[in-house]
Amino acid sequence: MKIAAIDIGSNAARLLITEVTETTGNKVEFNKLNLVRVPLRLGFDVFEKGLITDHRFNMIMQTMHAYRHLLNVYEVQHLLACATSAMRDASNSQEIIRKVQQETGIQIEVISGDFEASIIYENHIAEYLDTDHSYLYIDVGGGSTELTFFADGNLVFKKSFNIGTIRLLKNQVGDETWNNMKEFLKSNTKGFKKIAAIGTGGNINKVFSLSKKKDGKPLTLDLLRDYHKELSSVSLEDRIRLYKLREDRADVIVPALQIYVNALRWADADEIYVPKIGLADGLVQHLYDEVKKKKQLQEVRE
Structure with missing residues (x-):
């Protein structure tokens, strides 16, 4: 079929x-x-x-x-x-x-x-990972970020926030929206087993590719911070030239890293798996x- x-x-x-x-x-x-x-x-x-x-x-x-x-x-x-x-x-x-x-x-x-968040979860990646962790799916797009939390064999929550890479480039995300996501993650991921994140979307796939990590190995929060600092310190033209990025990836990859770093911090997660899947x-x-x-x-x- x-x-x-x-x-x-x-x-x-x-x-x-x-x-x-x-x-x-x-x-x-x-x-x-x-x-x-x-x-x-x-x-x-x-x-x-x-x-x-x-x-x-x-x-x-x-x-x-x-x-x-x-x-x-x-x-x-x-x-x-x-x-x-x-x-x-x-x-x-x-x-x-x-x-x-x-x-x-x-x-x-x-x-x-919310439906977008549940569709990302349909890939059921967390079901094949170890049961010693809880898993937070983070899907970062141009207009929104979808968060889906999986713990103890259950879907705990799915939530969408209007925080996306293009909105950030256009200065359209206010402090209130960031704070809403922060408070939501902090309060709704407490008391569960240690959290590992699962990242989806073109930007995290590109970061994984740049990292030269082996498939199945997670990226650390510290590594994402380093990439955010490194990529945001050079011009768009240099990002395209030095990292061999397409123009439509080079501008959004920095705000994407900002979103992933914040989501990991607020969920108290220090690593993220990148299974190369998307919506x-x-x-x-x-x-x-x-x-x-x-x-x-x-x-x-x-």
Whole structure:
């Protein structure tokens, strides 16, 4: 079965095409066929002007047409397309959704921050890690940060805050919002086993890549602090040149590190695992589960 997910974030849009194979013993394998990322940077319009400008509107349409061609070529049977913080805030998001549906047949759903947090958790990474820790998922995007806490085999909370990399670049995050996140984390992670974090999103994946750590090994809070200090001390041009970063990564990586460092500090965690997954992976997992449920219901009715 070929399924796909589209994640339209505040910084980039991603299309993930996956082949799902059900093996003996009810085991399910997810084989990534293609991942396409387009830096639409919608948040730069929305968090400043409140809407998506004609230029970026056109970029979205071109991207969705391209995605539709790829979906057809790969003969994808099931698709889930979701948009997050920038489209949540854009006053003209419904107009864009209508046009995309009309021209490409792709139905975009604008999801809430809480639902976004639960989708990240659908990857179930913490279930495969040791039971000596509690785990805090931290997913940093351009417009928001999603926090999901997993302890003693249970989902304790999922919470979204309007603290994102593009909002920080645009000076749109006030002290009150930071304090809300700080107080929430401090009060809701107390009294559990030692916390390790699980980081998702393009920025933490890039930091992990820069660190040259082996897959499966965590990054320490001190290392994240060092990278934040190091990267923020050089110009954007030098970040691109010295660290071989794309321009649309070089500007957001510093505020992303600030968010990860603060979240780790406030949860009293000193390391973060980076499993190289993102919202699109969680959406694929969620879509597969939904398709399977429908199939089972149909079989019961028949």
